[in-house]
Amino acid sequence: MRDHIHTVVGRYKGKIKVRDVVNEAIADGGTNILRNSLWLEIIGPDFIAKAFEYAHEADPDAILRYNDYSLAVW
Secondary structure (H helix, E strand, O other): OHHHHHHHHHHOOOOOOEEEEEEOOEOOOOOOOEOOOHHHHHHOOOHHHHHHHHHHHHOOOOEEEEEOOOOOOO
16 A cells, blocks of 8 residues: 555645545444545555555645545545
């Protein structure tokens, strides 16, 4: 995941001011808080924190956000 984020974020470093780092990781209901994903299975629940950490490493000046269809940020 680190290599992928560094590649994508690094490619556009300084050109994109605001980035969606994690998209729709929260489950819609049920007993699980997080939606099942490969990142969750491979890394565990701290994959969200790691994604933000790696994105910040790749572009420290970018504004980093979590994106979910059920959230509104104004």
